[in-house]
Amino acid sequence: MADVARLAGVSAQTVSRVSTGHPGVVPATREQVLTAMRQLGYRPNGAARALKYGEFRTIGVVLFTLATTGNSRTLEAIATYAAEAGYVITLIPVTSPTQDRVDGAFTRLGELAVDAVIVIMEVHLLDTATVVLPPGVHVVIVDSDAGERYCVVDTDQAHGARQAIHHLLDLGHRTVWHVAGPPESFAAERRALAWRGALREAGRRVPPLRRGDWSAEAGYRAGLELVEEPDCTAVFVANDQMALGVLRAFHQRGRSVPRDVSVVGFDDIAEAGSFIPPLTTVRQDFAEVGRRCVEAALRQVRTGATETGTTLVPTRLVLRDSTAPPRQQR
Amino acid sequence: MADVARLAGVSAQTVSRVSTGHPGVVPATREQVLTAMRQLGYRPNGAARALKYGEFRTIGVVLFTLATTGNSRTLEAIATYAAEAGYVITLIPVTSPTQDRVDGAFTRLGELAVDAVIVIMEVHLLDTATVVLPPGVHVVIVDSDAGERYCVVDTDQAHGARQAIHHLLDLGHRTVWHVAGPPESFAAERRALAWRGALREAGRRVPPLRRGDWSAEAGYRAGLELVEEPDCTAVFVANDQMALGVLRAFHQRGRSVPRDVSVVGFDDIAEAGSFIPPLTTVRQDFAEVGRRCVEAALRQVRTGATETGTTLVPTRLVLRDSTAPPRQQR
DNA sequence: GCCGGCAATGTTTACGTAAACATGGGTGCC
DNA sequence: GGCACCCATGTTTACGTAAACATTGCCGGC
Numbered sequence A, B: 001m002a003d004v005a006r007l008a009g010v011s012a013q014t015v016s017r018v019s020t021g022h023p024g025v026v027p028a029t030r031e032q033v034l035t036a037m038r039q040l041g042y043r044p045n046g047a048a049r050a051l052k053y054g055e056f057r058t059i060g061v062v063l064f065t066l067a068t069t070g071n072s073r074t075l076e077a078i079a080t081y082a083a084e085a086g087y088v089i090t091l092i093p094v095t096s097p098t099q100d101r102v103d104g105a106f107t108r109l110g111e112l113a114v115d116a117v118i119v120i121m122e123v124h125l126l127d128t129a130t131v132v133l134p135p136g137v138h139v140v141i142v143d144s145d146a147g148e149r150y151c152v153v154d155t156d157q158a159h160g161a162r163q164a165i166h167h168l169l170d171l172g173h174r175t176v177w178h179v180a181g182p183p184e185s186f187a188a189e190r191r192a193l194a195w196r197g198a199l200r201e202a203g204r205r206v207p208p209l210r211r212g213d214w215s216a217e218a219g220y221r222a223g224l225e226l227v228e229e230p231d232c233t234a235v236f237v238a239n240d241q242m243a244l245g246v247l248r249a250f251h252q253r254g255r256s257v258p259r260d261v262s263v264v265g266f267d268d269i270a271e272a273g274s275f276i277p278p279l280t281t282v283r284q285d286f287a288e289v290g291r292r293c294v295e296a297a298l299r300q301v302r303t304g305a306t307e308t309g310t311t312l313v314p315t316r317l318v319l320r321d322s323t324a325p326p327r328q329q330r
Numbered sequence C: 001g002c003c004g005g006c007a008a009t010g011t012t013t014a015c016g017t018a019a020a021c022a023t024g025g026g027t028g029c030c
Numbered sequence D: 001g002g003c004a005c006c007c008a009t010g011t012t013t014a015c016g017t018a019a020a021c022a023t024t025g026c027c028g029g030c
Helices: A002-008 A012-019 A027-040 A046-053 A069-084 A099-111 A157-170 A186-201 A216-227 A240-252 A286-303 B002-008 B012-019 B027-040 B046-053 B069-084 B099-111 B157-170 B186-201 B216-227 B240-252 B286-303
Strands: A058-063 A088-093 A116-120 A138-142 A151-155 A177-180 A234-237 A262-267 A280-283 A309-313 A316-318 B058-063 B088-093 B116-120 B138-142 B151-155 B177-180 B234-237 B262-267 B280-283 B309-313 B316-318
Touching (some): A002 A012, A002 A027, A012 A027, A069 A088, A069 A116, A088 A099, A088 B069, A116 A286, A151 A157, A157 A186, A157 A234, A157 A262, A157 A316, A177 A216, A177 A240, A216 A234, A216 A240, A240 A262, B002 B027, B058 B099, B058 B286, B069 B116, B069 B286, B088 B099, B151 B157, B151 B286, B157 B186, B157 B234, B157 B280, B177 B186, B177 B240, B216 B234, B234 B240, B286 B309
Parallel strands (some): A058 A116, A177 A234, A234 A262, B058 B088, B138 B151
Antiparallel strands (some): A088 B088, A280 A316
16 A cells, blocks of 8 residues: 555555545546556455454355255355345355364354354254354354344245145145154254144144155155055155155156145255156245345344344245145045 | 453463464463453454464355356365365355456455455356456466466366267267257356267267256256157256256156166266156266365465466266167167 | 573564544635 | 635554564573
8 A cells, every 4th residue: 555655646545545435535636546556456455454444344154064955045145145235255164063063163253254143054053052152243043943042034934834735735635744854954843843733733644754864865765665655645845855856756666746646845946847747845035034144144233232033034835746636536 | 362461461462372372381371361361252353363464364256156056066165175274265256147247246356355266157257358357366267268377177077078978879879969058158168069079089970959058947948859859869968957857858758768868967966866767977076176276276375376277177977877778779 | 609591471563454633725705 | 815614635543463572580501
């Protein structure tokens, strides 16, 4: 900056004023400074600015994996909305979901240059007292039940699951089977709970639960088991990947979807419309989740207050070709 | 830091020594300082450190979208390897692939606190002279032909495509049709070029090219066209998503895969093994691409030198059930 | 017993920036 | 015509940290 000032024949302060777009610099002077900047390839030092301002204009995102559609699409939305607000995203990957790794990530977080943190991961691991969030860092959590302690943004899992169940019951199915996600996932638990609740409310039998780890392969295995259940005419699968596996299992064993069995997924990933058959599924609005996360984070940064409470983003049932009335109505 | 020093009854410098793990602090003193730190909830200020050290220990990643499997998995690998090296990732999203947006991202980049940048996007847009990379920022580009000017890391697209073609020819197919990605994608161009080259070398007819935008829907449309080609017995599709669409088109029109037509994809996304039928595809090693990007970026940061040249990461053909010999051998 | 040396800790300074305050010259108003 | 005011610009200072240098005190060797 000093070099630019010297070359332009002004003081460093004037250079600063130009580079921050401050008013009150006469056009001729501004032009001189800009020329000098270009000539010397000057770029302001982010660290010095952050030091001066006392804020980093950065949001940290703690996540365990980007392999799931939901996580990466949420991250993308977060990055986009943060950028609009002039903020930048710093990634804090947690390589494995073990307690020390999570602790480690949060310890590192303490040294990181972030104003707020958005946590996208199974949050059971946050429960233990060993995790100490650094003071002065605001937190927003995606998909958690820690709403009393933190600011939480989540998809309305329960409503989504109910939409799926009611759609299938309305078609005339007597009950709905469920392939759930892993028990350590809040989203999976919520969907399973809503599935059970919806069936009970409708006075239907609640069939035994199958579980998978979200992967298509796990869905395939669950599907092979469901093929053996003669009265299984409708399945609600906790995500689209597993639904893909379920479809394959049924196809392989000669059960036609939707003629013999109806299948509903969850997420509405980009490929869901190209499954065989195109999958009826519950659409999650990841972009909206990301937007609300950023909003909540920045609101906390601005006010300095810590918010708690849960925000739910609505879901929408997308009807395609994997659901139909059961074969023999009664 | 001053408060901690006061509480511990030492100088600020001693606090600094403790917090950086410097040797030469007697255990008793160290313990006092640590206690004071905990008591006051002290955390070092990243901006001040960066200012002092003259480096940010941060790598910026410029990308256009996280919606593609490749991008998000590459990003994840980059974040993981960077974390191992004590570096952190900052995301610089480019909301749309128009020239101004790209320019804008690179302008912002100039003000960002990063030591190096990894660019993951269609790089045709980098060609125009309007994009000026800030001096002193080292660059690594994924998937580009700008190897003479920049440091480029890429999957060995050509080898992957050849593996696919040779596999199909070896099975006895007379030629191989191709559903390519969009022309603005280097990866798509490379795969298409290698496809054409491999057929020519083998003395086979080169059928007309179909193009899609990487989406399953585009693959479906291309598939419907290929159904009409009576001598189409083998298709090489430029990515797995489009392959999914091609499979659906064939299935819908009663063409059995692999009995009537063989299909090979590219990427080996997690779901490929659960397609109907499970997809034979070319596996890209995104983790390795990410690792090499980080390595190259950090090497440039350390040495201060700008590297050029292209590094190719090998591919592997994963055989599943979507390929078989053509129906009537001759 | 005195001095050299070394280990532990303290003091000074600089990193690059922008807010706060200071200065000077011109302009409008009475 | 003189005074007050304001606009453009310059000067000083502080943000939090760690390197470089300074100081203190202790120990061992002669």
